[in-house]
Amino acid sequence: MSVSSRELWTVLHGLIFGSLFLLAFAGGLAGLYSLRPEWVTVAGIRERLRRLLAGTWLMAVLAWITVLSGTYIVYPWYRAKAPDSPRSLLLANPATKLWHNFGMEWKEHVGWFAPILATAVAFTVLYYGPQLAREPRVRRALVWLFAFAFAAAGIAGVFGAFLNKVAPIR
Amino acid sequence: MAAQMQTSKPTGPGAAAVLAAGTGTFTIGLMASLAGASAGLNNALNWYGPTGPLSGKTGVGVVAWLLAWIILHAAWKSKNVNFGRAFNWALALVILGFLLTFPPVFGLFARE
Numbered sequence: 511m512s513v514s515s516r517e518l519w520t521v522l523h524g525l526i527f528g529s530l531f532l533l534a535f536a537g538g539l540a541g542l543y544s545l546r547p548e549w550v551t552v553a554g555i556r557e558r559l560r561r562l563l564a565g566t567w568l569m570a571v572l573a574w575i576t577v578l579s580g581t582y583i584v585y586p587w588y589r590a591k592a593p594d595s596p597r598s599l600l601l602a603n604p605a606t607k608l609w610h611n612f613g614m615e616w617k618e619h620v621g622w623f624a625p626i627l628a629t630a631v632a633f634t635v636l637y638y639g640p641q642l643a644r645e646p647r648v649r650r651a652l653v654w655l656f657a658f659a660f661a662a663a664g665i666a667g668v669f670g671a672f673l674n675k676v677a678p679i680r
Numbered sequence: 681m682a683a684q685m686q687t688s689k690p691t692g693p694g695a696a697a698v699l700a701a702g703t704g705t706f707t708i709g710l711m712a713s714l715a716g717a718s719a720g721l722n723n724a725l726n727w728y729g730p731t732g733p734l735s736g737k738t739g740v741g742v743v744a745w746l747l748a749w750i751i752l753h754a755a756w757k758s759k760n761v762n763f764g765r766a767f768n769w770a771l772a773l774v775i776l777g778f779l780l781t782f783p784p785v786f787g788l789f790a791r792e
Contacts (some may be wrong), residue, residue, distance in 0.1 A: 581738065586730030612783045619712045619781040622738045623705045623774070626745050630701035634694045641689055648694060651767040655701065658774050 516587050520679050523584050524670045527576040531624065532667060534569050535660045538631075541565060542653050545643050555643045559635075566632035573625035573663065580621065580670075587679050588614070596677035609676050613669040621666030627659035692756030695766035700752055702770030702777075704745025709780025711737035717789040 541562040589597045600610040631652050715722040725736025
């Protein structure tokens, strides 16, 4: 039952940091959607806001850790020049090269959208504070940005899982 | 009643954060497409050898995001700007950014 350091980093990047971000999305979305003065008391807004602030900042930090570990730790192993690197193996076979040319090419760029958008959401929640409950237009905008962050992380996560299945990093 | 009596914060800083995020994501998409079209730019974006041009493409995007945020925040920090308009621009930039990172789209710009 041994795990190489490369396998461990791949698991940390995708299965731990990335998955936690995706899992936390539903909570953040529900928090933003339900922060309404007609649904919650003043005390309830303060309590929900504390959770929303902690949740959105945690998501932003997780998204940054995920893209930085992916880009600067895991990706160099994937794209190594060696003939047995995952990228070399995928491109050597016409049946698998689309995994690189489509899946990896999209994942490696779009994944970076998640931390930028999540940070903008976390900052805006922090800036507005309790006033956010009285700003439906701002809440709607943040829900959209949050959804795009989730979509970006989801695309990166799904392709990451498949790529690691087709050509694992060892 | 108590909520109505509270003073409202200006919309500028929130709008600046949202629009800057759109700028950063669009820039990453633009860099992905331009690097595919130009070998010279692709080489120039190779900021960190093991990661290759991805380091520069995303690095430029992050720098553009932070610069846009700093500039817009400084310009709008005490102003009430049209948040809806800033968000619409941000949404358009994010969608364009998504399109420009989509391989069939940036493949249109790729050198043969």
